[in-house]
Amino acid sequence: MIKICIFAEKFKCEIKSILSNNREITIIHEDQSPCFSSLSLSHSSDYILLFEAYSDSFLEKDFQVLKETLSSNINLKAVIIYDQINNLFIKKLLDAGVFGFVEYSQINNKLISALHRVFCGYYYLNNDLKSAVFKKRRALNYVESQVLKLLLDGENAQQISHKINIEIKDTYIIRARLMEIFESNNLNELKNKVTN
Numbered sequence: 001m002i003k004i005c006i007f008a009e010k011f012k013c014e015i016k017s018i019l020s021n022n023r024e025i026t027i028i029h030e031d032q033s034p035c036f037s038s039l040s041l042s043h044s045s046d047y048i049l050l051f052e053a054y055s056d057s058f059l060e061k062d063f064q065v066l067k068e069t070l071s072s073n074i075n076l077k078a079v080i081i082y083d084q085i086n087n088l089f090i091k092k093l094l095d096a097g098v099f100g101f102v103e104y105s106q107i108n109n110k111l112i113s114a115l116h117r118v119f120c121g122y123y124y125l126n127n128d129l130k131s132a133v134f135k136k137r138r139a140l141n142y143v144e145s146q147v148l149k150l151l152l153d154g155e156n157a158q159q160i161s162h163k164i165n166i167e168i169k170d171t172y173i174i175r176a177r178l179m180e181i182f183e184s185n186n187l188n189e190l191k192n193k194v195t196n
Helices: 012-020 060-071 087-096 104-119 127-134 142-152 157-164 168-181 187-195
Strands: 002-007 025-031 047-053 076-082 100-103
Touching: 002 012, 002 104, 012 025, 012 104, 047 104, 060 076, 060 087, 076 087, 076 104, 100 104, 142 157, 142 168, 142 187, 157 168
Parallel strands: 002 025, 002 047, 047 076, 076 100
Antiparallel strands: none
16 A cells, blocks of 8 residues: 655645545555655554655755655655646755655656655656756765665665664665666675676
8 A cells, every 4th residue: 555645735636536546555644735744654564755846946955855865764655746847846856765756747647656666765757857867967865875784785675674673674675776777687686786
């Protein structure tokens, strides 16, 4: 079950209509503006923040609050719905920890698959965004860098989860995310790309 917290005003009706037709998705919180600090989430469940983002209304402090919210809860991921935003804005959102980007014109076709992909720990970007974003890899967060270091040291997922005190499923999710960030198909490729 994917638990969604919606922060939307402009596209709220369309979003709710799309999500209400899917039995694997539950909306647990709704608000018009992204007030992430008001969220009260259990650490035993995974959640997705689904919100609208506009470059003209997102302030620098909003990026910081979003980054703090996402980095303080490994079970929380974010997907944005956007309508014409630039690559710099997307880069800032990626640096804040956002995983999925769905253009408003494509929400009917792409929103559910984006939520599933992000819920499993992968990025969801269209091809234009992928090339713009992954040419400039984002910085790894603390947990990602710890997992990467231990992977390079030859540790397996169970050893990593025990050493840095995260669930084994989160270790697998982070490992998959690292493979995507470094555009690697296996651990050997990942090691070669990181060490070269």
